[in-house]
Amino acid sequence: MTASFTDPNAALSPELAARDDMINCRGVKKWFGDFQALKGVDLTVKEKEVMVVLGPSGSGKSTLIRCINRLEVHQEGNIIVDGIELTNDLRNIDKIRSEVGMVFQQFNLFPHLTVLDNITLAPIWVRKKPKAEAEATALELLTRVGIPEQANKFPGQLSGGQQQRVAIARSLAMEPKIMLFDEPTSALDPEMISEVLDVMKTLAESGMTMVVVTHEMGFAREVADRLVFMEEGNVVEINEPEGFFTNPKSDRTKLFLSQIL
Amino acid sequence: MTATLKRLLALLAVLSLFAAACSSGDDATDNADTDSTEASDDGDSGDSGDDGDSGDSGDSDDSGDTVDLAQGGSVLETVKARGTLNCGVSGAAVAFSFTQADGSVTGIDADYCRAVAAAVLGDANAVNFVALTAAERFTAVAAGDVDLLMRNSTWTQSRDTDVGMDFGPTTYYDGQQLMGRASDGFSGSSAVSEIDGAVVCTNAGTTTETNIAELAGTLGINITLNTFEDFNIVTENFIAGSCDIITTDGSALVGRKAEQQPEGEEWVIFPATPISKEPLGPVYGQNDSIWADVVNWTVYATIIADEYGVGKADVDAALAGDAPEMVRLLGGEGELQTAMGLPADAFYQVISQMGNYSEMFEANLGPVGLVREGSANAGWQDGGLIYAPPAR
Amino acid sequence: MAAIQDDLSMNLEAGGVAPDVRPDTPVKDPVQWMKENLFSSVGNALLTGVFVAVLGGLLWWFVGLVFKDSNDWDAVATNIRLLFSFNYPAEQYIRVWFSLGMLLGAVSLTAAFFDINPSMSVRKLGINASGLGATSLIVGVLPATPSGARIVFLIIGALFLAAGVGTLQAVDEPHKKFVSFPTMLLTFGLSVVAFAWLVPIGRNEFANGAVIDEGGFANPSTKIPWTIMMAILVGVYFLARAVKPMLPVKPVQTFLITFWVAGPAFLIFLVLRDPTFDYDRVLKVDIPWAIGFAVVGGAILYWLTKPMLGEIGRLVAVALLGVAVLNWVAAFFGWWSMLQKTRVSFLVLALFALAAPTFAGEKSARVRYVGAWVAVVALGHWLITGINTTSTLDIAAPPFLGGFTISLVIFYYVMLVSFPLGAIMALARTSTLPIFRVMATVYIEFIRGIPLITVLFFFSSMVSLFLPNGMDLSELAAIFIGYTLFSAAYVAENIRGGLQSVRRGQFEASDALGLTTSQRTIFVVLPQALRVSIPNLVGQAIATFKETSLIFIVGAFDFLRVANVSIASQPDYLGQNLVGLLFVSAVYWVFAYSMSRASRSLETKLGVGSR
């Protein structure tokens, strides 16, 4: 085992440290067959914190946040989200999924439903909201992400950036306490990236707890409360943005930054 | 679109349930009227209870009573209650029973169905003809799908004992024969041993197939045997020349020769020295002697009327006439018929609506060239086998 | 001909090999066209020669086959009724016309409310007419054609050729002008009516088997109903178009879909069976039971659809299922007796209860769910009561007819039942749960490995063996069950193809939103999968339709048996198999071909190919 133990509470500003834990990962390990994707990840995300996870591809970033939503099942360790531990318990899984929103790299909008139906599907059938209310919320959310006029189109008729914003709205419609972003901009054309990032910035400013896997360094620097650097299934460094970019602690981080910047 | 699909799906799910429910309900109805024999054996077992109350669920109380009656009773009661006779026929046997263009069934077998309906219900037209294939006919009788089977079925020991059915008096004495072409050197006196090397065709699933195969083995001759599900294809191939010899019951061969022999060709039927005996007659469910009596005496009535020469035209005269047996038979002294659960004038209706044996024979089998004289189907006074017990 | 012309142009558009025909290509003069399409090179010219010989020879042979001396086409003309409805009583024929009228009306409504407006360009129309005319002329010239028919063929050929070429010449830019759907519909209706009134068919009135009318023209009992049918077809379309702006389109569309799925069953049941209800018993027993189930079940379901009810709801549903299953077990062993439909109702209630959490929600959703339950109870009790009631109709083979009708009815019921069955098996086969997957896989692969005929033999001769004493199935029910189980395996494979095309991300997105597995399946996965598998499913439906002919072998009196056996056994038409078979082929061809055409245009409409 690679033993680079990082303190999950490292680099917390006093203000953040005072808040409650939203996500708590302890010794999370995950294997895909023989391949170990997570090698004992310890991580704490505080309430209303924006945490950006960086790292080369294959370092386990996506796996980690997919474990938090239990899209992947971790084999060892504990993940506690908002005080609920992720186990096989159906009730807990349902509860956590309705509290944690997720945005995918490939959008994963339902192509056979209109934008509005995409957004209202879960509120109606999971949250059991009345349809009218769900639709009102959906329109409001669409306004928030800046595309209220696209409500009745099908995903296939939208540009990539618009689709991703619909995906964000779809997650927000569940009124999640936590939002997970899995490389939300990497499938987009450059000119569309900013429109998605803007939405995310607004969301961060509104006080959403967010875990973001991304390669957008500018966004990370500007918005993140803390940055996590992962490599080969380990958390290598946890730092606040300024320190991370100007004075990284580990050599591996330095190398990564030099390649990317 | 989604809404439609959703509704469609929900609907389909519901419908599949219904289909399941329907099919179970369906066979329940099938059983309700015919299941009596099995149900009566088991007394009040779960299965019969199941059928019973599903039948009940739709029918009124008196229908329930019918079922109760039928439990200990006879097909006769069922037929009377239903008002029609379900009669199994071939639907594709020339002169015996074939379906006409308007759906009606004609032939001597069909006429005997009508005769039974005339006896039981007073109306020769109160018959439901159920067309059955050779393979399914006996199951239909055993399961009670038909009340009576008139489908040129040979009376054999194994059929009589095995399969849950009984045989009535023979209405036509048939025998398997072979038919060849005169151009192949056959004549009316050819022997079976002369067909060495022939392609022989016959219909599958019948006794004829086994008979000819066994005979070929006994005689030590080589034949190629092709069997088809129905005799039309057999005849077609004989006409075309793909078959050298065809074999089936003699009556069918005579019919085919009369109707289908092409211009300029001569077909010959081998002598009547039978390869097999094929007595054809009515078939009904086992152990129902009330119903058996009804069917048997309907047949006998036509034969007795024939003995007295009483036909459709002179039945009224016979009723007023001086032959006591004939008067008794036609209901002049009612108790004989009423004793078996029939109206007193049951056989009067049979003869007046359908005629006597001779009339039915001439009307149906005559046109295809079958004659009574000199055959086993002549009356017993003329040296034939057609004979009825006395009506006393 | 027309259709083949279509295919040709489709091929040219789709094919990377043949050049694109642009829509604005001017009509070329025939010599130039032939030079380009038939004699562009030596090889091509040679090929043309070969195919002229082959096609000419085939046509000659086929015409000879159809007009063979020994053929008596009267056999078909006289027996039309037998072929289509076997021995259905003539005095009850009004029911058949009624159901046909309903179906034709539904066709028109569907066309109007779903905006199905196939149109044909004038150019295509002209080419088709000329093609038809030319073929007809060739047939007229062939020596195999009997002299009586020769003149008819020549006249018809000349007329069509003249009309076709004339249209092409008279209309400029014919590819840009279209014949509208209403016009085509009207033309079709008028043609059928004209055919019925003007073309002599002959031998069509019977009295107990004997022909009493040898007159040349179809008798009024056929002409007038066909005229009414065509009036319905055309009239309903125009009426629907007129009232469409005043009606809400969505509910009508939903109604029509419902009709096409369930309507035929109702027609078969209501119109062709006609139960005689015993109203005393209906009032005393049937209605109270139905109301009881509707009210009590509705209350239970209303409670069960409460959001966030938790596992208590699941436990109640499972308990209900236990009771329902116990009722059937009890019936089996004779522990206690019960009306069949109460057993069915218990089972349906349990299934509704199990599905309740999936449809849980706010008040209006719950009311809708209860409403669905009440509708199901009403419908189900009515159907079961009706089925168990004696029919007013004396049909020899209840509850179905024979002839072509039985082929259609078997086809309809098999598709109706095997579809949900297949969907369930497809889900099981793609499931992550190993036992479900293995069971479904074994079943599907087993069934797909054996021929239909062995399955039919098994069910027609062996089903009674497997049933407990006293239970029995009619031959037709056994055939139907066997065919359904067979067909379900193929449907499952087709749907599985669709399920596999649903991308992994869709599952993850649904999970991330917190949809339950059944919600995910019903709202997200299945709709996408079904849409992708529609073309294959239609193909499967066509195969199922064609293979209904196999019930001939196990002894059912279907279309093929009537044509091949029943007619050929009538003394007048002994041995007339060939005409019967040619006619059967033609009818099957028309149906199968129209279905495949429809599926192709559906495919284009859904854009499945371009996905």
Next chain:
Amino acid sequence: MATAQVPQSSSAHAAQQRPPLWRDAGVLKWFAQIVALVLVVGTLWFLSTEAVDNLEAGGISPGTEWLNGPANIQLSEGIDTVPNSAGRALWSGMVTNLRLAVIGIILSTILGLAVGLARLSNNWLANKAASIFIETLRNIPVLVQILLWLTILTSIGALTPDRGPISGWLIISQKGVSGPRIFLADGFYQWAVLMGLAGVVTYFVRKSLNAKRDREGGTSQAGKATVAIMGVSAVVFWFINPIVGFLGTPLQAISDGWGGIPQPVMQAILSALAAGAAVNWIRRFLNSRRTPAGLAKLTDDDYFRMIFAGIAALLAVIVLWRWWPGLSSWIINSGSDFWQVAADKFGDGRGARPLDGMKPTVSEGRFANYGPTGWTLTVFAAALLFGLVFYTASFIAEIIRGGILAVAKGQTEAAAALGLSRSQALRKVILPQAFRIVMPPLGNQYLNITKNTSLAIAVGLSDVVQVGQSLANKNNQFLTVFAIWMLFYLACSLTISLIVNTINARLAIVER
């Protein structure tokens, strides 16, 4: 997943909470599956006991003994028209099915290919003719087509001794088609062994020649060498093949040795194989769960899987020893028989000619019939074959057209740019790629044609279904007959899909 958690690396964090049973996803899903399994197995068990009871009530005990009893039926055609046992009759039927299927597959592929290519042709007439062919034939039920062909073919004309078209070589009449027959003669197996040896030699010669070409350039003479070696050996071995007749002795020895295995030993071997398979599976499974840090957490799922593997092995052993001990002796006997047959092929008295042929004759006597010398297709078989071939060819043509159209247009253009002619482009570029797309649906059609040979019953041909139906009608052994049908057709299906999958795998590799 929810099993008790024993933290291995660090005790700093608490164990995962085990949820109550009725909320545990892992337990619930297995519970549902097992309930379903029990229901299905229970229903099947109930139905089969009912069937056995019902049969015994009717005095029939289902079994296989009757297969060795007399058949009492005569078959219309096949390898044995007067079979001496019911089993032999069924076998004869199966051979008829297989023959028809193989001929049908070959003919429908050729016809389908031709029509499919014509459908793509630029020639308007060819294109149109092909689409008429396809659209007509595939929309008429195959059974109707078969019956039509029977009616049509029986009107060809009567068989006379000097009938043509090529009298003495090819005779066509309403009794069928007869042509010269080539068959394997006594020396064939010896010759085949020798040709196999020649094949091995050729392989090595080719290999060295190709290696030489790679080293030194130029054209390899591999093709010519192959033709030369194989041609010369074919001719030489034609005359000297009896020299390998000695192989009969060792084969006979193998047969005797195999037949000498006692039944318990065979049972033990098979049990060991079953157990070994289960152990091996579990071992491999555990290995796949092993991580550098030791054995990964096993979930409930994993435990269930292993338990099921064990149960399967146990069931196999019970079947072998308790329920069906005859299986082992059957393996011993048929294995021995197999080697015996092989040994017989090399036994004494085998002639030298590998192949032989005969011309068709028309039998003398009262009826004109085809003699046994020629290769004869009766009119009934011909009707079935025509129906199947034309129907299937219409589907194959569409598959082939679709496959060719699916090859990207760029490929055609690139081929044209390289100066390949249209036919060259088709042969070298498009067809090889289309083949891969076409193979799976083509396999499906082959499967269909095999299954559809069961329609032989409609034209009175004695295939396995018709024979089985006749036998079962006489002795009511429907269960056994159905089991035989099933096994036969499943074996056919598996073989065909195996072949198609293999070819497809090969093609996939070749392409890269």
